[in-house]
Amino acid sequence: MNYLIYPIKVMNITQTYENDFSHSRHTVGTPKDYPIDDNCGASGANGYFYCPCDSMVVKKIYGVGTSSTNVLWLESTTPVITPTFTDYVTIMIGHIEDAELKKLKIGQTFTRKEPIAIEGKDGYATGEHFHIVVGRGKFQGTGWVKNTNDIWVINTTGGAVKPEDAFFIDNTFTTIKYSAGLNFLDLYIPTIDDNQEYYYTTASLNVRLGPSTNYNAINSLPKDTRITVQKFINNWARITDKEYVAGNYLTKATPNKYYEVKSTTADSLNVRSKPAGTILKVKAPLPKGTTVAIMEEKNGWIKINKDRWVYAEFVK
Numbered sequence: 482m483n484y485l486i487y488p489i490k491v492m493n494i495t496q497t498y499e500n501d502f503s504h505s506r507h508t509v510g511t512p513k514d515y516p517i518d519d520n521c522g523a524s525g526a527n528g529y530f531y532c533p534c535d536s537m538v539v540k541k542i543y544g545v546g547t548s549s550t551n552v553l554w555l556e557s558t559t560p561v562i563t564p565t566f567t568d569y570v571t572i573m574i575g576h577i578e579d580a581e582l583k584k585l586k587i588g589q590t591f592t593r594k595e596p597i598a599i600e601g602k603d604g605y606a607t608g609e610h611f612h613i614v615v616g617r618g619k620f621q622g623t624g625w626v627k628n629t630n631d632i633w634v635i636n637t638t639g640g641a642v643k644p645e646d647a648f649f650i651d652n653t654f655t656t657i658k659y660s661a662g663l664n665f666l667d668l669y670i671p672t673i674d675d676n677q678e679y680y681y682t683t684a685s686l687n688v689r690l691g692p693s694t695n696y697n698a699i700n701s702l703p704k705d706t707r708i709t710v711q712k713f714i715n716n717w718a719r720i721t722d723k724e725y726v727a728g729n730y731l732t733k734a735t736p737n738k739y740y741e742v743k744s745t746t747a748d749s750l751n752v753r754s755k756p757a758g759t760i761l762k763v764k765a766p767l768p769k770g771t772t773v774a775i776m777e778e779k780n781g782w783i784k785i786n787k788d789r790w791v792y793a794e795f796v797k
């Protein structure tokens with residue numbers, strides 16, 4: 482699955498977008514962006530920026546051979562799944578040295594977890610680090626635009642996003658040394674096998690990637706769906722390692738008739754308005770492992786909610 486993961490092996494955030502050392506001018510101006518600095522765990526040039534999704538392409542390189550801070554733009558080649566949206570992403574990375582950037586070419590692509598460049602301090606940074614800015618959507622215009630504080634901020638079709646709204650932490654890849662108070666969502670949460678209980682939905686519910694309405698809704702479950710709850714977090718029920726529903730709309734009382742759930746097996750499963758109908762764009766396509774309700778099966782199609790159908794072959 483094309484989840485967007487944090488691009489560094491040891492997270493050590495030395496400045497967030499909220500700090501007023503040099504980043505606050507980004508967040509109080511218009512438009513804004515949300516930079517973080519990460520020195521990859523220790524001082525010195527020891528950490529790489531790795532490709533954080535299935536594939537990214539080099540869109541622009543700025544500043545090589547000049548006194549300006551070097552900046553690299555990468556764009557995902559397909560939509561990625563983040564904790565808060567599913568879309569293309571564009572990432573701006575500052576301070577990589579000339580020698581590293583000279584190895585890269587516009588149009589060059591990288592695949593997931595492939596090293597792209599080592600951290601640097603080009604542009605009078607006090608120590609080697611990456612200055613990282615994420616934008617939703619594709620590279621737009623020249624990739625950046627001056628804000629009302631005379632600061633260059635990222636320019637993408639979907640606007641700047643906070644890093645914790647964009648990156649999951651792949652905890653098999655990244656170790657968090659210091660997150661500077663930013664609350665990132667883990668990609669892998671161990672499944673709890675004990676303590677699972679049946680609950681039933683009392684309304685059609687969005688299924689989200691994290692425990693609040695800020696997180697990406699990837700599907701919906703109809704009223705009277707039977708689910709297992711692993712754990713409640715702030716009144717959100719975690720139903721699998723990446724799926725949450727609002728706890729207020731669950732009951733333990735068994736309805737007269739209820740729907741069982743299954744899980745999707747395709748990497749990306751289209752949702753249609755009816756069997757073989759229009760492909761829907763809202764809460765669709767479904768990532769692999771999405772919980773779906775089985776409301777009805779008909780000619781190789783499964784109804785998963787009102788006017789939402791998927792191909793039965795990819796549901797187990």
Ligand SMILES: [Zn+2]
Nearest residue numbers: 516517518612
């Ligand atoms: Zn910075």
